[in-house]
Amino acid sequence: xxxxxxxQAVILREGEDAVINCSSSKALYSVHWYRQKHGxxxxxxxxxxxxxxxxxxxxxxxxxxxxxxxxSLYLTASQLSYSxxxxxxxxxxxxxxxxxxxxxTTLQVKP
Amino acid sequence: DVKVTQSSRYLVKRTGEKVFLECxxxxxxxxxxxxxxxPGLGLRLxxxxxxxxxxEKGDIPEGYSVSREKKERFSLxxxxxxxxxxxxxxxxxxxxxPGKQYFGPGTRLLVL
Numbered sequence: 299x300x301x302x303x304x305x306q307a308v309i310l311r312e313g314e315d316a317v318i319n320c321s322s323s324k325a326l327y328s329v330h331w332y333r334q335k336h337g338x339x340x341x342x343x344x345x346x347x348x349x350x351x352x353x354x355x356x357x358x359x360x361x362x363x364x365x366x367x368x369x370s371l372y373l374t375a376s377q378l379s380y381s382x383x384x385x386x387x388x389x390x391x392x393x394x395x396x397x398x399x400x401x402x403t404t405l406q407v408k409p
Numbered sequence: 410d411v412k413v414t415q416s417s418r419y420l421v422k423r424t425g426e427k428v429f430l431e432c433x434x435x436x437x438x439x440x441x442x443x444x445x446x447x448p449g450l451g452l453r454l455x456x457x458x459x460x461x462x463x464x465e466k467g468d469i470p471e472g473y474s475v476s477r478e479k480k481e482r483f484s485l486x487x488x489x490x491x492x493x494x495x496x497x498x499x500x501x502x503x504x505x506x507p508g509k510q511y512f513g514p515g516t517r518l519l520v521l
Binding site: 299300308321327328330332338339340341342345363385387389393394397398399400401402 | 413418440442444449450451454455457459465467468492499503505508509510511512513514515
C-alpha cells in the first residue's frame with residue numbers, strides 16, 4: 299500500500315532541474331507533498347486532488363495523473379535551499395485525512 | 410502561525426515502561442495525527458483523531474494507544490515499551506481533511 303518514490307536519492311548542481319515520482323498501486327483521492335530538512339519537521343508543499351491537477355508555486359510544481367495513480371514533483375532551477383528529503387503522502391479514501399507516505403527521496407543541491 | 414509542540418525532544422526509557430508522548434496545537438485544529446519515522450520507511454501513521462474523544466487506527470497501531478480529552482492535546486501512549494519502538498515520533502495537526510498538516514519537532518525515543 300505504501301507508494302513508491304523514485305529516485306531514492308538525487309544530487310544536483312544549483313540551477314539544475316529534478317523530477318521526483320510517486321506511484322501507487324491503489325486508486326488515489328489526493329496526493330500531498332512535504333519536504334523535510336535534516337533534523338527538522340516535515341513542511342507542507344502542496345496538495346493535489348484527483349482530476350488531473352497540476353499545481354505550482356515559485357519553481358516547485360507537481361502533477362497528479364489519476365489514471366496512472368501517480369504524481370510527480372518538479373523542481374526547476376534548483377537552489378541550495380531545496381536540499382532535503384521529499385515525501386509524497388497518498389490519501390486512498392476521500393476526506394479521511396489518512397495519509398500513507400512514501401519512503402522519501404533525498405535531494406542534495408550542491409553549489 | 411500554527412504551532413505544534415511536543416513534550417520532549419529526546420526520551421530514554423526502559424523496556425516495559427509505560428511511556429506518554431504529549432502533543433499540543435494552538436490553532437483549534439480538528440484533526441491530529443501521530444506518526445513514527447524510521448530510516449528508509451518514511452512516515453507511518455499510528456493513530457489519528459477527528460475530534461475530542463474520537464480516535465482511528467492508522468497503519469501500525471499495535472503496541473500503542475492514544476488519548477484526546479481536549480481538542481488541543483493528543484497523547485500517544487506506549488503501554489509497555491519495547492526496543493522495536495525506538496524511533497522518531499512526529500505529531501501533526503490539520504484544520505480540514507484533506508488538508509495541510511503541521512508537524513511538531515518530533516520526539517526521539519530510545520527504548521533500552
